[in-house]
Amino acid sequence: MILTGKRCEEEMNACGIIVEYNPFHSGHAYHVQNARELSDADVVIAVMSGNFLQRGEPSILDKWTRAKEALENGVDLVVELPFVWAVQSADYFARGGVKLLQALNCDALCFGTDSDKPIDYEAFGRFAVENKELIEKTYKELGEKHLSYPQQMTHVFQRLYPELHLDFASPNHVLGLSYAKENAKYTHPMKLLPLKRKITQYNEEIIHQQFASATAVRVGAFNQTWQELESVLPENTYRDLKTGPLVSWENYWPLLKYRLIASSEEELRGIYQMNEGIEYRVKEMALKAESFTHFIELVKTKRYTWTRLQRLATYTLMNISEQEIELGWKNSSLRILGMSEMGQKYLKEQKETASLPILTKNSKKMSSYLDTGLKSDRVYQLGNSRILEQSSGRFPIRIKNA
Amino acid sequence: MILTGKRCEEEMNACGIIVEYNPFHSGHAYHVQNARELSDADVVIAVMSGNFLQRGEPSILDKWTRAKEALENGVDLVVELPFVWAVQSADYFARGGVKLLQALNCDALCFGTDSDKPIDYEAFGRFAVENKELIEKTYKELGEKHLSYPQQMTHVFQRLYPELHLDFASPNHVLGLSYAKENAKYTHPMKLLPLKRKITQYNEEIIHQQFASATAVRVGAFNQTWQELESVLPENTYRDLKTGPLVSWENYWPLLKYRLIASSEEELRGIYQMNEGIEYRVKEMALKAESFTHFIELVKTKRYTWTRLQRLATYTLMNISEQEIELGWKNSSLRILGMSEMGQKYLKEQKETASLPILTKNSKKMSSYLDTGLKSDRVYQLGNSRILEQSSGRFPIRIKNA
Numbered sequence: 001m002i003l004t005g006k007r008c009e010e011e012m013n014a015c016g017i018i019v020e021y022n023p024f025h026s027g028h029a030y031h032v033q034n035a036r037e038l039s040d041a042d043v044v045i046a047v048m049s050g051n052f053l054q055r056g057e058p059s060i061l062d063k064w065t066r067a068k069e070a071l072e073n074g075v076d077l078v079v080e081l082p083f084v085w086a087v088q089s090a091d092y093f094a095r096g097g098v099k100l101l102q103a104l105n106c107d108a109l110c111f112g113t114d115s116d117k118p119i120d121y122e123a124f125g126r127f128a129v130e131n132k133e134l135i136e137k138t139y140k141e142l143g144e145k146h147l148s149y150p151q152q153m154t155h156v157f158q159r160l161y162p163e164l165h166l167d168f169a170s171p172n173h174v175l176g177l178s179y180a181k182e183n184a185k186y187t188h189p190m191k192l193l194p195l196k197r198k199i200t201q202y203n204e205e206i207i208h209q210q211f212a213s214a215t216a217v218r219v220g221a222f223n224q225t226w227q228e229l230e231s232v233l234p235e236n237t238y239r240d241l242k243t244g245p246l247v248s249w250e251n252y253w254p255l256l257k258y259r260l261i262a263s264s265e266e267e268l269r270g271i272y273q274m275n276e277g278i279e280y281r282v283k284e285m286a287l288k289a290e291s292f293t294h295f296i297e298l299v300k301t302k303r304y305t306w307t308r309l310q311r312l313a314t315y316t317l318m319n320i321s322e323q324e325i326e327l328g329w330k331n332s333s334l335r336i337l338g339m340s341e342m343g344q345k346y347l348k349e350q351k352e353t354a355s356l357p358i359l360t361k362n363s364k365k366m367s368s369y370l371d372t373g374l375k376s377d378r379v380y381q382l383g384n385s386r387i388l389e390q391s392s393g394r395f396p397i398r399i400k401n402a
Numbered sequence: 403m404i405l406t407g408k409r410c411e412e413e414m415n416a417c418g419i420i421v422e423y424n425p426f427h428s429g430h431a432y433h434v435q436n437a438r439e440l441s442d443a444d445v446v447i448a449v450m451s452g453n454f455l456q457r458g459e460p461s462i463l464d465k466w467t468r469a470k471e472a473l474e475n476g477v478d479l480v481v482e483l484p485f486v487w488a489v490q491s492a493d494y495f496a497r498g499g500v501k502l503l504q505a506l507n508c509d510a511l512c513f514g515t516d517s518d519k520p521i522d523y524e525a526f527g528r529f530a531v532e533n534k535e536l537i538e539k540t541y542k543e544l545g546e547k548h549l550s551y552p553q554q555m556t557h558v559f560q561r562l563y564p565e566l567h568l569d570f571a572s573p574n575h576v577l578g579l580s581y582a583k584e585n586a587k588y589t590h591p592m593k594l595l596p597l598k599r600k601i602t603q604y605n606e607e608i609i610h611q612q613f614a615s616a617t618a619v620r621v622g623a624f625n626q627t628w629q630e631l632e633s634v635l636p637e638n639t640y641r642d643l644k645t646g647p648l649v650s651w652e653n654y655w656p657l658l659k660y661r662l663i664a665s666s667e668e669e670l671r672g673i674y675q676m677n678e679g680i681e682y683r684v685k686e687m688a689l690k691a692e693s694f695t696h697f698i699e700l701v702k703t704k705r706y707t708w709t710r711l712q713r714l715a716t717y718t719l720m721n722i723s724e725q726e727i728e729l730g731w732k733n734s735s736l737r738i739l740g741m742s743e744m745g746q747k748y749l750k751e752q753k754e755t756a757s758l759p760i761l762t763k764n765s766k767k768m769s770s771y772l773d774t775g776l777k778s779d780r781v782y783q784l785g786n787s788r789i790l791e792q793s794s795g796r797f798p799i800r801i802k803n804a
Contacts, residue, residue, distance in 0.1 A: 254784065255660045261780045262661075262721040287780070319664040378663045378689070382656065 012346050015039035015108040016101035016190065018081070018094070018179065020049045022059045022214050023221075024069035024237045031195060032074040035110035038193045043076035043346045047100045048337065049086040050373065051380035051390060052318075054093050056310030058380055060218050060246050062387055064397065067337035071399045072236050076343035078397075079104070080335040083376045084328030087314050094178030100334060102186050103356040110193040111179055114170045121176060121192045124164055125184030128177075135160065150174060221246055244386065249310070251383035253292040256317045260286035272315045272322045278304065282316070318376055328372045333357045335373065338397030360396050414748050417441035417510040418503035418592065420483070420496070420581065422451045424461050424616050425623075426471035426639050433597060434476040437512035440595045445478035445748045449502045450739065451488040452775065453782035453792060454720075456495050458712030460649050460782055462620050463642055464789055466799065469739035471638050473801045478745030480799075481506070482737040485778045486730030489716050496580030502736060504588050505758040512595040513581055516572045523578060523594045526566055527586030530579075537562065552576060623648055646788065651712070653785035655694040658719045662688035674717045674724045680706065684718070720778055730774045735759045737775065740799030762798050 015035045021028060035044050048070065050063045059066060067078040085096020101109060113119070128135065138156045147155070150168035157166040168174050176194060183189045220229045221241040230238055260268070260283050268279035281299055289295035296309050304312075334356050339347060351358065377390035417437045423430060437446050450472065452465045461468065469480040487498020503511060515521070530537065540558045549557070552570035559568040570576050578596060585591045622631045623643040632640055662670070662685050670681035683701055691697035698711050706714075736758050741749060753760065779792035 255657065258657045258660070258781065258784055259664075261784070262719075262777060267721075317664075319669075375664060379660065382660055382663070 012042040012342075012349060013040070013108075014043045014045050014104065014106045014346060015041035015110055015193070016045045016047065016097075016104070016106035017075075017110055018047050018097035018101070018175075019070075020053050020059070020214070021046075021066045021070055022049075022053055023061050023066055023217060023241060024073060025214060025217050025233055027197070027213070028070075029073045029234055031110070031112060032070075034195050035108075035193065036074065038110055038195070039108040039191070041108060043340075043342050044074065045077040045079065045101065045104060045106060045343070045346075046070055046075045047079050047081050047097045050080045050083060050376065052083055052087050052314050052376055054086060054088065054090075055307045056087055056312070056314040057249055058247050058252060058383060060221065060248065061240055062380065062390060063337060064388070064390070064394065065240050068397050068399075069234065069236050069240060071338045071340055071343075071397060073234050076340045077104075077347060078337040078339070080337050080373070082328055082332055082335070083318075083372045084325045085332070087311055089311075090174045090178045091181075094175060094182045096332070098179060098182035098186075098190075099332060100356070101190065102183075102188075103332075103334060103354050104350055105353060106190050108191040108193050109179060109183060110195055111176050112197040113176050113194040114173045114197055115167070115176075115194075117165055119164060119166070119176075119194065121180040121194055122184070122189070124161070124166065124177060125180035125182075125189070125192075127161055128181040129184040131160070217241075218248075222248065245384035247380075247383040247387070249292040249313070252317055252379075253295070255379075255382060256292070256313055257286050257289070257295075259316060259319065268316070270321050271312075272320050272325050273312055274316065278312070282312075318372065318379055320372060320375075324372055333359050335359045336396040338399070340399050341401045344398065361394075414444040414744075414751060415442070415510075416445045416447050416506065416508045416748060417443035417512055417595070418447045418449065418499075418506070418508035419477075419512055420449050420499035420503070420577075421472070422455050422461070422616070423448075423468045423472055424451075424455055425463050425468055425619060425643060426475060427616060427619050427635055429599070429615070430472075431475045431636055433512070433514060434472075436597050437510075437595065438476065440512055440597070441510040441593070443510060445742075445744050446476065447479040447481065447503065447506055447508060447745070447748075448472055448477045449481050449483050449499045452482045452485060452778065454485055454489050454716050454778055456488060456490065456492075457709045458489055458714070458716040459651055460654060460785060462623065462648050462650065464782065464792060465739060466790070466792070466796065467642050470799050470801075471636065471642060473740045473742055473745075473799060474638050475636050478742045479506075479749060480739040480741070482739050482775070484730055484734055484737070485720075485774045486727050487734070489713055491713075492576045492580045493583075496577060496584045498734065500581055500584035500588075500592075501734060502758070503592065504585075504590075505734075505736060505756050506752055507755060508592050510593040510595050511581060511585060512597055513578050514599040515578050515596040516575045516599055517569070517578075517596075519567055521566060521568070521578075521596065523582040523596055524586070524591070526563070526568065526579060527582035527584075527591070527594075529563055530583040531586040533562070619643075620650075624650065647786035649782075649785040649789070651694040651715070654719055654781075655697070657781075657784060658694070658715055659688050659691070659697075661718060661721065670718070672723050673714075674722050674727050675714055676718065680714070684714075720774070720781055722774060722777075726774055735761050737761045738798040740801070742801050743803045746800065763796075 017031065017035050019028065032044055035041070048063070048067065049059070051059055053059055063080060070078050079100055081096050081100065085092060085099075088096070098109070135156060138160055139152060142152060142155055144152050144155060153168045154166060157164060166177065168177065180192060183192065217229065217233065226242060229241065233241070265279045265283060268274050268283065285295055285298040289298055292313070296306060296313070299309055300306060334354060336347065336358065347358065374391050381387045381390055419433065419437050421430065434446055437443070450465070450469065451461070453461055455461055465482060472480050481502055483498050483502065487494055487501075490498070500511070537558055540562055541554060544554065544557055546554050546557060555570040556568060559566060568579065570579065582594060585594065619631065619635065628644060631643065635643070667681045667685060670676050670685065687697055687700040691700055694715070698708060698715070701711055702708060736756060738749065738760065749760065776793050783789045783792055
């Protein structure tokens with residue numbers, strides 16, 4: 001596509017999406033295509049988790065491979081969601097994602113929803129921002145400590161804003177609500193474009209029809225059921241999974257076990273979110289566990305969910321302190337993983353106006369202490385000797401528009 | 403051997419030896435036999451390094467296996483030299499070894515020497531203790547900073563005590579001198595029994611005749627040249643090496659690399675003996691090195707010898723601080739790895755008089771922060787999934803006297 005004349009001088013429109021692509025599958029392609037159509041945007045910008053993901057696990061394929069898959073399936077610009085935002089509960093994950101899309105002046109945000117009834121996300125966002133104190137007060141008043149946080153929040157909104165029919169129980173639904181709340185904080189909020197997901201069972205393990213869930217794809221890849229996968233994956237993802245290297249938490253289990261064994265309880269207390277005495281429990285169970293899965297099973301309690309423990313395990317593996325997380329929040333930047341010609345053009349347009357620094361190259365001089373991104377990339381690389389260098393000297397992937 | 407009547411009531415005699423047994427070979431058997439004969443002792447007590455050794459490396463076979471090999475070849479009592487004394491330069495290694503033998507009221511100390519001329523070790527020991535300041539003064543006066551420390555000390559003694567013909571250049575010779583110096587500090591020094599070693603080339607890599615060096619045996623075991631090894635090893639060592647599990651530094655390289663990558667320079671400075679800016683160098687080279695051997699090659703300078711770097715690597719792997727080392731020095735104890743009937747009898751005799759606590763069982767409650775021994779055992783176990791539990795619930799090996 002050659003851009004000439006008047007079109008070049010007009011301001012381009014961008015639709016943002018916040019993604020993980022673990023790995024990219026046909027459901028994601030459907031999302032990208034709909035984001036473009038619903039928004040009528042010139043470019044689709046994906047803010048994508050790096051090598052460690054929201055649920056506290058390493059990505060099956062590295063971030064560069066996943067960025068390339070996205071670009072080859074219609075995304076114009078892939079920006080890395082920094083580790084400090086990515087490996088977090090929905091609220092912080094959404095905060096980081098929206099922050100980056102806002103910094104790139106996106107006009108719309110398209111996200112998946114599991115809800116069968118249409119929800120006015122924008123109204124919810126505004127209400128949540130404007131009534132923050134009332135929501136907190138009601139939450140305390142209800143005092144339903146025996147319920148999970150999502151269940152409690154569902155009750156809060158049933159009382160305060162029953163017309164919205166909110167249910168905080170589904171993970172993807174919660175993400176949509178978090179996006180809406182974060183977006184409403186900005187002077188120029190993005191237009192919200194919820195998209196009904198094709199697969200609602202997030203943890204579905206059976207591959208069916210054209211749309212397989214990411215979880216099902218990962219299980220298939222580790223079990224090498226290639227024939228089944230070929231029919232439900234874009235060609236490039238299928239090829240990438242077959243070639244590998246693939247990693248799961250088990251690849252990092254020897255390193256995590258070693259850290260838990262060689263660290264004192266006092267040192268473990270310095271790890272982000274390692275508190276309430278859980279340091280004793282993880283240290284004890286590290287000696288008993290025979291695998292990462294076994295370890296989480298042993299440590300798991302009602303208070304500590306699987307996902308919360310996986311995130312804690314990731315912070316421990318990364319040897320990351322609260323101070324480093326907070327520093328990372330302050331120093332967010334736009335690390336570009338890849339772009340199409342259109343994406344590159346949009347990025348050029350944003351050079352002057354983007355509210356965060358745009359990084360197209362990783363400097364070798366970045367201190368691993370200051371840059372959790374560099375540290376997480378290097379630790380990720382230890383999972384398999386075939387994983388390529390993830391930081392130093394890597395430039396954004398560039399592809400031509402189809 | 404049944405002990406009855408008068409002999410039981412007499413005080414037994416003990417000859418100490420300070421060893422590593424990496425692994426036990428025919429030269430060591432020769433040493434044990436001579437220790438017994440030269441001292442005319444009832445029991446031979448070996449103070450043996452645990453799972454990490456003086457030169458800063460993991461032992462090829464675990465400490466329990468090596469203790470059993472020693473007991474089956476004539477040693478009566480095997481006591482573990484604690485990590486904080488074992489992984490050290492000759493001076494500290496000797497200090498720990500002599501401290502433990504003294505605590506067990508040994509009458510003699512038999513050690514190998516490479517020297518062709520007979521040396522009056524006891525005279526040297528007394529002189530070194532009584533003239534500590536003069537030696538230091540002379541060392542400074544000579545000011546031969548361009549020479550290695552052993553070379554400088556050789557010159558110091560050439561000036562102060564030429565009759566001794568001392569040469570500090572050979573590692574085993576230096577150990578003998580260190581034993582002598584430490585021993586002379588005690589009110590009741592042990593009788594020193596130097597024994598001419600059969601193999602003087604410490605790093606000899608060719609197996610010859612009946613006496614193979616430990617280095618040559620390890621090389622043979624990793625290369626699986628079993629036929630060659632069979633003729634030079636006691637039956638049990640031969641069998642143990644063939645069965646394994648065997649470990650070398652390479653087994654721990656992924657863990658060390660991970661620690662170096664995931665630690666900030668500031669954290670690395672908290673490691674014992676990590677100073678003078680070497681933390682920047684090790685962190686940089688960890689990214690470039692393809693193996694442990696390659697790593698040491700890359701970090702090595704004139705100032706940092708191979709052995710010094712291996713020790714630093716061991717402290718780093720163990721995540722050990724100066725404070726922990728000093729605490730370990732203060733809290734030395736006699737951890738019994740194994741005993742013959744005679745050894746057990748001797749130990750019983752010592753219960754009242756031993757000047758350090760005797761441990762025959764590792765408590766599960768020992769904090770890894772306070773007990774470097776427990777930590778080093780657990781980290782050692784990570785080197786190979788076939789290595790058995792090294793601490794909790796392990797009792798001393800007991801063998802019947804031949």
